[in-house]
Amino acid sequence: MSLKTAAKQAFAAPGRRLARLSNWAGPYATLVQMLMVGLVFLSCSRLALVAWQWERVSATGIAGEIMLQGVRADLILLGYFFAIPLLLAPLLAHRFSARFWKPFTLAWATFALIFIVFMEVSSPQFIMQYDVRPNRLFIEYLSYPREVFATLWNGFRLALVLGVACTVLLGVAIYRLLNAASAGAAPWSSRKLLLTWPLIFVLVFFQIRSTTAHRPANPALFALTGDAMVNSLIINSPWSVLDAINSMRKEANSSEIYGDYPREAVLAQVKAAPWLSGYQFTSPDIPTLHRQDAAIRRDRPLNLVIVLEESLGATFVESLGGLPVTPELEKLKHEGWWFEQLYATGTRSVRGIEAVVAGYAPTPARSVVKLSLAQQNFYTLALGLGKQGYRTEFVYGGEAHFDNMRSFFTGNGFQNVVDRRDMRPKFEGSWGASDEDLFDKSLERLKHLHASGKPFFSLIFSSSNHEPFEFPDGKIALHDANKQTVNNAVKYADFALGKFIREAKKQDYWKDTVFLIVADHDNRVYGDSLVPIKKFHIPGLILGADIQPKRIKTIASQIDLGPTLLSLLGVSSDHPMIGRDLARDADSPGRALIQFDNYFAWLDDSSATILRPNQPALLGKYDAASGVLHLDGASPSAAQVERAMAHVMLPSLLYREQRYRLPDESRIQTAAAPASVQ
Numbered sequence: 225m226s227l228k229t230a231a232k233q234a235f236a237a238p239g240r241r242l243a244r245l246s247n248w249a250g251p252y253a254t255l256v257q258m259l260m261v262g263l264v265f266l267s268c269s270r271l272a273l274v275a276w277q278w279e280r281v282s283a284t285g286i287a288g289e290i291m292l293q294g295v296r297a298d299l300i301l302l303g304y305f306f307a308i309p310l311l312l313a314p315l316l317a318h319r320f321s322a323r324f325w326k327p328f329t330l331a332w333a334t335f336a337l338i339f340i341v342f343m344e345v346s347s348p349q350f351i352m353q354y355d356v357r358p359n360r361l362f363i364e365y366l367s368y369p370r371e372v373f374a375t376l377w378n379g380f381r382l383a384l385v386l387g388v389a390c391t392v393l394l395g396v397a398i399y400r401l402l403n404a405a406s407a408g409a410a411p412w413s414s415r416k417l418l419l420t421w422p423l424i425f426v427l428v429f430f431q432i433r434s435t436t437a438h439r440p441a442n443p444a445l446f447a448l449t450g451d452a453m454v455n456s457l458i459i460n461s462p463w464s465v466l467d468a469i470n471s472m473r474k475e476a477n478s479s480e481i482y483g484d485y486p487r488e489a490v491l492a493q494v495k496a497a498p499w500l501s502g503y504q505f506t507s508p509d510i511p512t513l514h515r516q517d518a519a520i521r522r523d524r525p526l527n528l529v530i531v532l533e534e535s536l537g538a539t540f541v542e543s544l545g546g547l548p549v550t551p552e553l554e555k556l557k558h559e560g561w562w563f564e565q566l567y568a569t570g571t572r573s574v575r576g577i578e579a580v581v582a583g584y585a586p587t588p589a590r591s592v593v594k595l596s597l598a599q600q601n602f603y604t605l606a607l608g609l610g611k612q613g614y615r616t617e618f619v620y621g622g623e624a625h626f627d628n629m630r631s632f633f634t635g636n637g638f639q640n641v642v643d644r645r646d647m648r649p650k651f652e653g654s655w656g657a658s659d660e661d662l663f664d665k666s667l668e669r670l671k672h673l674h675a676s677g678k679p680f681f682s683l684i685f686s687s688s689n690h691e692p693f694e695f696p697d698g699k700i701a702l703h704d705a706n707k708q709t710v711n712n713a714v715k716y717a718d719f720a721l722g723k724f725i726r727e728a729k730k731q732d733y734w735k736d737t738v739f740l741i742v743a744d745h746d747n748r749v750y751g752d753s754l755v756p757i758k759k760f761h762i763p764g765l766i767l768g769a770d771i772q773p774k775r776i777k778t779i780a781s782q783i784d785l786g787p788t789l790l791s792l793l794g795v796s797s798d799h800p801m802i803g804r805d806l807a808r809d810a811d812s813p814g815r816a817l818i819q820f821d822n823y824f825a826w827l828d829d830s831s832a833t834i835l836r837p838n839q840p841a842l843l844g845k846y847d848a849a850s851g852v853l854h855l856d857g858a859s860p861s862a863a864q865v866e867r868a869m870a871h872v873m874l875p876s877l878l879y880r881e882q883r884y885r886l887p888d889e890s891r892i893q894t895a896a897a898p899a900s901v902q
Contacts, residue, residue: 251317251325251417252424253409255309257402258333259302262340266298266460267291269344273457276348280752281457284449293446293458296434300441301463303432305336310428314421319411326406333402338395343461345387349380350461353691354571355750357456359821360468361572364590368626374654379692379708443467444822444837450855451752452821471588471822478589479876481822481837485869490877493870498812499804510883512800512874516787519807522794525612526769527737528605528681529670530789531724532580533717534573534689537746538761540714545761545851549703549715552722553741553763560739560767561806565779565848567760567816567827568745573685574627575819576744576782581605581683582636583786583801584884585875586819588837592879593632600635601885603800605786606681607637608886612795615639615673615680619666621647621687622656629685638683642669653694655687659720660696662686667727674733689717689747710747725767738792739768740785751851754842755825755834758851760818766792776806778814779828800884802874817871826868833860833868841865 249256274281274290281287309332316325343358350358365372376384412420434441446458456464471478491511495501503514538544543554544564569579574591578584582604584592592598601607606616617640624630624643633641647665649657657665666684673680688695693713700719703711721741728734743762751759764776764785771792783803790797791807804814818825824835827846832853834842843860844853860868878884 247406247409250410250412251313251322251329252310254326254329254333254402254406255306257405258336259306261398261401262302262305262337263295263298265337265340266301266344267295269347270294270457270460273347273351277351277453277457280451281454283752284451284454286448289448290454290458293448294460296441297443297446297459297463299431300434301340301460301466302336303428304466305332306428307432308332310421310425314418317411317417318414322411325411326409330399330402330406334395334399337398337402338391340460340462341394341398342387342391343465345390347461349383349387351453351456353748355453355748355756356821357459357461357464359456359464360472360590362465363468363472364572364594364627371622371626371655375691378654378694442838444839447754447836447839450754450853452754452756452823453750453752455754472590478587479873481588482824482835482869482872485866485873487877489866490870490873493867494802494874497802497804499809500802507887510800510885510887512802512878512884513798513887514800515796515798516790516805517796518794519791519805520794524736525614525679525795526793527674527679527733528609528614528740528789528793529728529737529768530580530681530683530740530742531721532573532576532683532685533721533741533743534686535710535745535747536689536714536717536743536763537568537759538763539746539759540711541763544763547703547711549711550718550763552718552725553765555722556725556741556767557763557765558773560765560771561774561776563764563776563780565777565814565816566742566762566764567757567779567781567818568743568762569760569782569817570819571745571749572627573744574629577629577632577685579782580740580742580744580785582884583783583799583803585783585802585817585871586824587872587875587879588819588822588824589876589879591627592875592884594628595879597879597882598636598884599631601882602632602636603885604633604636604638605789606633606639606683608790608797608799609679609681609795610637610639611886612797613678615676615678616682617642617669617673617680618683618685619662619669620644620656620685621649621659621662621665633683651696653688654692655690655694657687658695659686659688659717660699660723663720663724663727667724667731670728670733671731674731685744686717686720688720689713714747728768734768735770737768738766738771738789740789741765741767742782742785749820753853754855755818755820755823755832755853757818757825757827757832757846757853760816760820761848761851774810776810778806778810778812779816780804780806780814781816783817784814798886800878800886819872824868824872826864826871831860831864833864835865835868835872841868 447455507513539546542548569586574593618633618638619642644656647657649661651658693708695716742764746759749759787803787805816827822837826833832844832846843858844855
C-alpha cells in the first residue's frame with residue numbers, strides 16, 4: 225500500500241463522520257466543518273493551557289466558567305472567519321459556480337484553521353515569556369524577522385522546530401480532513417440559497433456580537449479575574465492578536481478606550497500635581513511647556529551618561545527583594561542616589577526609552593519611538609540639551625534600526641548613532657555585541673566627546689541580558705549550572721557594567737559627568753495580579769561628579785528621571801516633561817504610572833487606581849514588601865479616577881496634536897546661572 229493511499233484511508237473515516245454532521249449545510253458544509261473543527265481544537269488547546277497553569281487557574285475558582293466562556297470567545301473568532309465567505313455566497317455559491325465556490329471555501333477554511341493552529345501552538349512559549357497570550361507584542365516583533373528568528377533559533381530551537389512541524393502536519397491533516405468531509409456536499413438551488421442567506425447572515429452576526437448589550441463582545445468582556453494571564457486563557461490567541469491589530473489601527477485615539485474626559489480637565493489635573501503647581505505654563509500651543517530652573521546651579525553644566533540596562537528588574541537585585549546576581553550594582557549603590565521604589569512605565573524597551581529619554585508618560589498604544597508623528601521635533605533630553613550646546617550620541621551593541629530607534633533618535637536630537645556596524649566585538653550574540661564590547665566602544669566614544677571641549681550626553685543601551693542570553697565564557701562565576709539562563713546573563717551584564725564604571729572613574733570627565741544607571745523594564749512580566757506591579761519595580765542609580773550618597777525612598781516613575789537629571793546637571797531650560805524634579809524634593813509622597821497591556825495603573829503610597837477598557841475602574845492597595853496587589857472590590861473615588869484618566873489621556877493628546885515639543889528657536893531660553901553647588 226502506497227503512502228498516499230494510506231493517508232487517504234486515514235482521513236476517510238473521520239472525514240465521513242464529519243460529512244454526516246455537516247453535509248446538510250449544502251454550500252456552507254466546509255464552513256460548518258471549519259466551525260466544528262475549530263471549536264474542538266480551540267477547546268482542547270484551552271484545556272491543555274488550563275491544565276498547565278492549573279495552580280493559578282484553580283486559585284480563581286472559575287475553571288468551569290473559563291471553559292464555557294472560552295467556547296463563547298471561540299465562536300466569535302470563528303464567526304469572523306465564517307462571515308467573509310458568507311458575504312460572497314449570494315454571488316458564488318450557486319450550482320453553476322460550484323466549481324469555484326468549493327475550492328474557495330476549502331482553501332479559506334484550511335487557511336483559517338492553520339492560522340488558529342499556529343497561534344495556539346505558539347501560545348505556551350509566549351506565555352512563558354510575557355505571562356499572557358500573544359498580543360500586540362507578537363505583532364510588533366514580526367517587524368524584525370532577522371532578530372526574532374535569531375532569538376528563536378538560538379534560544380528556543382526545539383520549540384521552534386516542533387512548532388513549525390506541528391503546524392505543517394496539522395495543516396496537511398486539516399486540508400485532507402476537510403476535503404474528504406466535503407466530497408459529498410451538494411449545492412443548493414439559487415432560490416433556496418437566496419432565501420436562507422439573510423437568516424444565516426443574522427445568525428452569524430449575533431454569533432460575532434455575542435451579546436444583546438449596547439456594545440458587542442470584546443476581549444475585555446472576558447476579564448473575569450484579577451489574574452491577567454488567567455483572563456487571557458479565556459479568549460483564544462488568534463482573536464487576541466487580531467484584536468491587537470485592530471487596536472493598533474486606532475492608536476492615535478488609544479487612551480479613549482478608558483472613556484471620555486474633557487481636554488481642559490486633563491490639563492488642569494496634570495498641572496495641579498504638587499511638583500508642577502509652581503511652574504508657569506505660558507504656551508497655548510504646547511500645554512505642558514514650562515521653564516524648570518535647576519535646583520543645583522553650576523558655573524558649567526555637567527555631562528550626562530545614561531546607561532539603559534536591558535531587562536534589569538528589581539527581580540535581580542538582592543537589596544530590592546531579588547536574587548543576588550548584581551553584586552557590582554549593589555556596591556555602586558552606596559556611591560550615589562539609589563532609588564528604592566522606582567517603577568518602569570511598561571514592558572518593552574521602547575516604552576522605557578520614551579519614559580527615560582523623553583520623560584513621556586505611557587499609553588495603551590505603541591511607544592512613540594515607533595509612531596510616525598513622533599519621528600521629528602518630539603522632545604527628548606537630547607533635543608533639549610542639544611539646544612544648550614551639548615553633543616549628543618546613542619551607542620548600542622545591536623542594530624539601531626531595531627524598534628525604530630535610529631529613526632526616532634536621529635530625528636529628535638541625537639547627533640550621532642553608534643551601533644554594531646561601528647564595532648569590532650570580541651563576542652557577538654543574536655542581539656549584537658556583548659556588553660563588554662559595548663562598554664569598550666562607549667569608553668572610546670566618551671573620550672572622543674570629552675576631547676571636543678563641549679558638554680555631552682551619551683545614551684548607552686545594553687543587550688546581553690536579552691534572550692537567548694548569550695555571553696562570553698569564563699567571565700563570571702555562574703549563578704545557575706546551565707550557562708544560558710537569564711540569571712547568568714544578568715550577572716554577566718552586571719559584571720560588564722561594573723568594569724565600565726571602574727574604567728570611567730579613571731577618566732578626566734568623571735568629575736564633570738552625571739551617570740544614570742536604570743533598567744528599561746523587567747525581564748519577564750508575570751504574576752496572578754491584574755497588574756503585576758511587582759514586576760515593574762526596577763533599580764535606578766545616579767552617581768558621578770559631586771553626587772553624594774542618598775536613598776530615594778518615595779515612589780518614583782521613569783518619567784521623573786529627566787527633570788531630576790536636568791537639575792543635577794545644572795541645566796535650566798524650557799521643556800514639556802511632566803515628571804518630578806527629585807533634586808528639588810525627594811521626600812514628599814510620589815506616584816508611578818504603569819501601563820500593562822490595556823490596563824493603566826496610578827500607584828501611590830495609599831492606593832492603586834486601575835483603569836480598564838470599557839469597564840469601571842478598580843481600587844487596590846499595593847504592598848511593596850510582599851509585592852501583592854490587593855483588590856477587595858472597592859471602587860475608587862471620582863477624584864482618583866479623574867487623576868488617573870488625566871494622566872493616561874494627556875500623552876495621547878500631546879502625541880496626536882504634535883504638542884510634545886519645544887517652541888521655535890527664538891523663544892527658547894537657555895543657559896544655567898552660575899552659583900555654588902548645593
